[in-house]
Structure formats: C-alpha cells, structure tokens
Amino acid sequence: MGWLDRERTIAPPGFNRWLVPPAALAVHLCIGQAYATSVYKTALVKHFGASLTEIGVIFSIAIVMLGLSAAIMGTWVDTNGPRKAMFTSAMFWTSGFLIGSLGIFTHQLWLVYLGYGVVGGIGLGIGYISPVSTLIKWFPDRPGLATGMAIMGFGGGALIASPVSTALLKMYDPNSGAKGWVASGDSVGKLFLTLAVVYLAYMLFGAFTIKVPAEGWKPAGFDAAKVKASELVTTDNVSARNAVKTKQFWLVWIALFCNVTAGIGILEQAAPMIQDFFRQSDGASLVSAGVAAGFVGLLSIGNMAGRFAWSATSDLTGRKRIYMVYLGVGAVLYTVLALAGSSTTFLYVALAFFIISFYGGGFATAPAYLRDLFGTFQVGAIHGRLLTAWSAAGVAGPLIVNAFLDAQGKPGQLNASDYQPALLTMVALLVVGFVANLLVKPVDARFHEPRPDSVRPAEPAMEA
Amino acid sequence: MSTTNTPDARSAVNPSTGKLVVGWALVGLPLAYGVYETLTRVAALFG
Structure with missing residues (x-):
C-alpha cells in the first residue's frame, strides 16, 4: 500500500x-x-x-x-x-x-x-x-x-x-x-x-x-537560533535508543509519572470525593449527586483546556519552568485542598480545576519538552517510550488512593479528613516530581547523533 | 520542495481557505457540541 x-x-x-x-x-x-x-x-x-x-x-x-x-x-x-x-x-x-x-x-x-x-x-x-x-x-x-x-x-x-x-x-x-x-x-x-x-x-x-514537511522546510521568517533561547533547547538530535540511556529521559519520566499519578488521584474519585468533603454530621452531603456530576464535567473541561492553554504557554515560559508550575504550584494547591478544601465549595472546585488543568498540561507539554532535550529526529519514538509513565501511573494512582480510602471506609460515606492521607501522599509525589524536573540539564553531547559533516562516535553507555 | 524560506516559497504558502474551513469545522463542531453538553451539566454546580 x-x-x-x-x-x-x-x-x-x-x-x-x-x-x-x-x-x-x-x-x-x-x-x-x-x-x-x-x-x-x-x-x-x-x-x-x-x-x-x-x-x-x-x-x-x-x-x-x-x-x-x-x-x-x-x-x-x-x-x-x-x-x-x-x-x-x-x-x-x-x-x-x-x-x-x-x-x-x-x-x-x-x-x-x-x-x-x-x-x-x-x-x-x-x-x-x-x-x-x-x-x-x-x-x-x-x-x-x-x-x-x-x-x-x-x-x-x-x-x-x-x-x-x-x-x-x-x-x-x-x-x-x-x-x-x-x-x-x-x-x-x-x-x-x-x-x-x-x-x-x-x-x-x-x-x-x-x-x-519536506526536508529542510521551515516557516517563513523562522530562525532556529532565536528559538534556542534556553540552554535546554538543543539543535542537535538524539536517537530513541540513546535517549533512554540518558538521565534526562528518566527525570522527565518521573516528573510525568508523578504529575499523572496525582491527577488520577482526584479524577478517580471525583464524584464521591466532593460529596464526602461536604458531608454533614448527620451523614448527608451538601453536594447532591447532580452537582457532583457537574463537578466531574468541569474537571473534564479543565483537563482539556489545560492541555491546550498550558502547553501553548510553555512556548513562552520554557518547558522546565512550566513543569515547575505543574508540580510545585500543584503541590501547594493539593496541600490547600487536603487541609482547607472543605471550607467552601467554591475553593474546592477552583483548586480541583487548576490541579486537573496541570494534569492535562503535563501530558500536552511532554512532546515539546522532549523536542527541546532530544531534537526532532526521533521525538515521536521517544514520546512513545515516555508514555510508559502514563501506564505506570494508571496503575499506581488508583492503587494508592484506593489503598488509603479502603482503610478509612467506603467512598461516598467518608468525610474530608479521611482523604488527607491519600491527598498528602500525592503532595509528596508531586514534590518528588518537582525535584526530578529541577535536576533536568542539557543532554550530554556524546548522545547526539553525528552532524552530516562529523564522524559518528562509538555507541554511548548508560549515563552515570 | 527543499526549503521554503525563500521569497518564492513564502509567496507560494497561500492558505487553502476552503480546505481549512472544512477541516476545522469537521473537528471543531463536534468539539463545540461536547463542550456545550458538558457545560450544561456543569451549570448544576452553580445553580
């Protein structure tokens, strides 16, 4: 064909x-x-x-x-x-x-x-x-x-x-x-x-x-040298095979894994969680099932909007900085949600909305982050390998949340304080991701593909 | 096509308006419908 x-x-x-x-x-x-x-x-x-x-x-x-x-x-x-x-x-x-x-x-x-x-x-x-x-x-x-x-x-x-x-x-x-x-x-x-x-x-x-695009195509007026404003943005290329041998790949993997795991923590239990956060002493919740369904819808909008808005913003801020926002500000918002989220529904909804927008933003910004670090040569293949972080988080996120919540009772019959151990664990994960992202440095030149006018180096070993 | 970063190539990059409208409408209209349907559910939050 x-x-x-x-x-x-x-x-x-x-x-x-x-x-x-x-x-x-x-x-x-x-x-x-x-x-x-x-x-x-x-x-x-x-x-x-x-x-x-x-x-x-x-x-x-x-x-x-x-x-x-x-x-x-x-x-x-x-x-x-x-x-x-x-x-x-x-x-x-x-x-x-x-x-x-x-x-x-x-x-x-x-x-x-x-x-x-x-x-x-x-x-x-x-x-x-x-x-x-x-x-x-x-x-x-x-x-x-x-x-x-x-x-x-x-x-x-x-x-x-x-x-x-x-x-x-x-x-x-x-x-x-x-x-x-x-x-x-x-x-x-x-x-x-x-x-x-x-x-x-x-x-x-x-x-x-x-x-x-045809080989060598670039947009009118585009100058790669101007885009390379940050030392993290490379004009070299790294193959997918070599990318997984670098510290940078695994640091971004950890950052994405932590960001996705924390997001799933809210998404997984969104409807029962908002009802539990506003449960009264008589067992009834101030939030009806219909309102909880509206909350889930709002999170879907936040997830989608965050993918576009935050990823587009990363073109101006740089990828490392925007991940610092996802993970650092995300950790702060998560902490406020855990400790004070039950004070007003508006605060709870606003915090959850931003946390989920960061979750979506993390996904959408990842390919551009990989482009910055490894070049365009095999960025699709490197992105494919990075998505194993999503699979791992898809297993780890629900496991963590369900393990904590099962120890407290049944979602839909809990109160805000029952969620604190699970949410604060997510905060710890976000801090781990923040540190991993902070450690991202430019990829060592020995992993770069040879330029057309240079001699190909020997296969590099795993980065120490 | 080699590089289009030349005056000739730049002038050749004319938007194909019809294709653009159809392409964006095919994805934009269902997406707008989905967002609208979701927002009607979200309204319960603020009702």
Missing part, C-alpha cells in the same frame, strides 16, 4: 500547515473515547453479570496497551510517517470496537477484553503518538501550541463521546424510558458498531489530510 508511505505524504509547495492540527485532532478526538467508558459500564456489568472491577479491567487493559504499543511502535511510527500510523491506528481502534461488539452480542467478556482492551489499546497507543512528531516539525516556532492542540483532542474526545453514546443507547434500547433504566447489552453492542463506523471515517480523514 504505497499510498500510505511517508514519501507520498510530503507536502507540496503552498501547503498550509494549519491543515495539520485538524488532521491530528480527528484522530485524537476519536481515541479520546477511551475516557467515556463510564457511560456503558453499568450496562456491561448487568449484561455480563460481572463485577465493576471485572468490567473496569477492559479500560485498564486498553491503557496498559496504549503505553506498551506507543513504546514499542514509536520508532516504526517515526520511520513510516503519520499517514501509515494513523491508518494503522484506525484499523486497530475500529477493529477493537467490532470485536468488542461481537463479545457483547455473544456474551463473551474475554472477547471484549481482547477487542476493546488489547486490539483497541494498540490503536490508542499508535494513534496517540502518530501526529506528534509531524506537528513539531510543522511548528518549530510553537511546538507547545501545536502538540497542545492535538493532545487537547484526547481530553475533548470524551466530552463528545459521552453525550453522543448516551443518546445512541437511548435510541437503540426500546426500554430507555423505563424508571431506573440501564441500557441493554444489545444496545451497547450496536453503539460499538456505530462508533466503529464513525471513528473509521474520522480517522481516515485525518490520515489522508496529514502531510509531512
């Missing part, structure tokens, strides 16, 4: 680079559905007669596969270009829905694990990293803005999928008007089939719209 090859995607003269972000968004908005699985979670529990945990495993497998496939396939994505990567992602992601629907129709939960979890998860990983390197090359003057726009789509995808899925489930289920209605398995199966078709169309639009 030569029409997918990188050579066929080289932009002709006159191509407008602002066509690239919508192509990237088309993919990220589709794979962002992964954060909208709660819409049909209860329906699947009832359909399969399974526990919430057994159904939750579907999402966990998908996120683990996201990290693994991004890490393993990153170099392949960089080598073969964004069109082939987006096309492959579309095939995996939509096949995941098709296999998943087969599992639902035939009452085979393992098929849903295999389909949505494993196959779909591979589509998630390849799709997530597919446009990153290309965007950075099209926007060398604003890499944070460019990757922020795309990665914002991953946050925004759930905002679209959630109401659309609810509407489709109601349409497909003849009993949707019944009191206490839970969608039937059949309607979830049909939802999966519909999503497969729609997402295939959108992702193929992205695949056939995206183009890579």
